[in-house]
Amino acid sequence: MDGLVMWNLHGTYNLRRAANEPWLYRSAALDHLHQDDIDTLRANEIGLVIDLREHHERRSAVTSITTTHIPIYDLPDGPPQSGTLSSIYNLMLFDRGRKLGSAVSAIARSETPVLVHCTAGKDRTGLVVALALHAAGLTEAAVVDDYAASGSHVRPHRHDIVTQSLAALELGGDQLANALELHLDSPAAALMSALAEIRTRFGSINEYLLAHGVTLQDLAALRERRMAKHA
Numbered sequence: 187m188d189g190l191v192m193w194n195l196h197g198t199y200n201l202r203r204a205a206n207e208p209w210l211y212r213s214a215a216l217d218h219l220h221q222d223d224i225d226t227l228r229a230n231e232i233g234l235v236i237d238l239r240e241h242h243e244r245r246s247a248v249t250s251i252t253t254t255h256i257p258i259y260d261l262p263d264g265p266p267q268s269g270t271l272s273s274i275y276n277l278m279l280f281d282r283g284r285k286l287g288s289a290v291s292a293i294a295r296s297e298t299p300v301l302v303h304c305t306a307g308k309d310r311t312g313l314v315v316a317l318a319l320h321a322a323g324l325t326e327a328a329v330v331d332d333y334a335a336s337g338s339h340v341r342p343h344r345h346d347i348v349t350q351s352l353a354a355l356e357l358g359g360d361q362l363a364n365a366l367e368l369h370l371d372s373p374a375a376a377l378m379s380a381l382a383e384i385r386t387r388f389g390s391i392n393e394y395l396l397a398h399g400v401t402l403q404d405l406a407a408l409r410e411r412r413m414a415k416h417a
Contacts, residue, residue, distance in 0.1 A: 195219065195220075195223040195226060196218075196219075196220045196222070196223055197216065197217075197218035197219035197220050197223045198213050198214050198215060198216050198218065198219060198223070198303075199213070199214050199307075199339060199340075199343050200212070200213055200214045200306065200307040200308070200336055200339045200340055200343075201213035201214070201307070202335070204302075204315045204318075204319060204332055205319055205324055205328045205329065205331070205332040207319065207322070207324075207411070207412070208299060209299045209300065209411045209414075210293060210299065210300055210302070210315065210318060210319070210411075211230070211232060211299060211300065211301040211302070212301065212302050212303065212307050212311050212312075212315050213301060213302075213303045213307045213311075214303060214304075214305065214306050214307040214340070214343070215239065215243075215303055215304070215305050215306075215307075216235065216237075216301075216303055217244075217245045224250065224251070227251060227301065228251070230299065231298055231299050232251060232298065232299045232300070232301050233251065233252060233296065233297070233298025233299065233300075234251070234252050234253075234254065234292070234296045234298060234299075234300045234301070235251050235252070235253040235254070235300075235301050235302075235303065236253075236254050236256060236289055236292055236293070236300060236301070236302045236303070236314070237253055237254070237255045237256070237303060237304075238256055238257065238258045238289065238302065238303065238304040238310040238311060238314065239255075239257060239303075239304050239305055239310075240257045240259060240260070240261070240264050240265060241257060242264060243264070243265075243305060251301075254292050256285055256288050256289050256292070257285070258278055258282055258285050258286065258289075258304070258310045258314075259277075259278070259282065259310075260282070260285070265305070266368070267351070267352070267355060267365065268352075268355060268357060268361060268364070268365040268368070269364065269365070269368060270364045270367075270368065271309070271364075271367060271368055271371075271373070271376040272376065272379060272380075274309065274368060275309070275313065275376065275379075275380045276380075276383065278309075278310065278313055279313065279380060279383070279384060279394075280387070283394070283397070283398035284398050284399050286313060286314055286317060286398060287395055287398035287399035287400045288399060289302065289314040289318075290314060290317050290318050290321065290395060290400050290404065290408075291399060291400050291401070291404045293314075293318045293408070294318070294321075294400070294403075294404035294405070294407040294408045294411075295404065295407065302314055302315055306336070306340045306343075306344055306369075307336060307340070308336045308337070308340050308372050309368075309372075312333045312336060312372060312377065313377075313380070315332065315333070316329050316330075316332070316333055316377055316380075316381070317391065317394075317395060318408060319332065320381070320391045321391065321392060321395060321400070321404075321405050321408045321409070322408040322409055322411055322412040323408075323409050323412045323413075324412065326378075326381065329377070329381075330374045330377050330378055331374075333372055333374070333377045334372050334373065334374040334377070335372075336372040337370065337371040337372040337373070340370055340371075340372070341370045341371065344369060344370055345370060348366065348369040348370060349366075352365050352366070352369075392405055
């Protein structure tokens with residue numbers, strides 16, 4: 187599987203290697219995988235799935251592949267339905283940083299390739315994957331390109347269900363536009379702004395991760411994953 191080319195399975199979408207790194211994959215929810223889908227994941231040596239969804243979003247244990255559940259939002263009413271990408275990303279990064287750190291550490295400590303997912307594989311997944319890729323030593327351009335690739339694949343799958351659910355909120359104008367972007371898009375500027383805010387508050391991405399439970403050993407393991415690809 188090459189670069190940012192999507193991997194087509196029957197039971198999910200937005201599935202790919204993260205920035206073409208063979209140790210990290212990302213996708214939308216895996217609730218509807220067929221057995222041949224699971225076989226494909228196993229053929230690519232994926233041995234750990236990290237599910238970032240809330241408890242009520244999960245249908246069941248998705249696959250026979252070991253799964254670690256780290257609900258990022260942990261809010262009584264579930265994931266935010268409205269707001270700006272900036273405000274929601276700030277919530278995750280600065281109010282739920284320990285959860286993001288736990289996910290990055292789980293990636294670092296896995297002995298096999300890891301697949302990270304949430305519902306659409308866009309925001310929760312996007313931040314965890316971006317932090318892990320950055321810590322592994324990828325360029326910011328590569329990290330942002332990987333993040334931005336989700337939007338054009340999420341929108342066709344989610345547009346109808348999102349517009350129906352938002353209709354009940356009776357949003358209009360900028361509120362509706364922001365909510366649609368929140369659920370359907372992954373503009374490069376959103377991640378770039380989030381990374382800039384991390385640096386403003388913590389000095390660097392690695393210092394942010396260290397402040398939220400990621401260890402020096404975890405950071406070294408991520409760099410080793412990256413170097414092993416080029417060995």
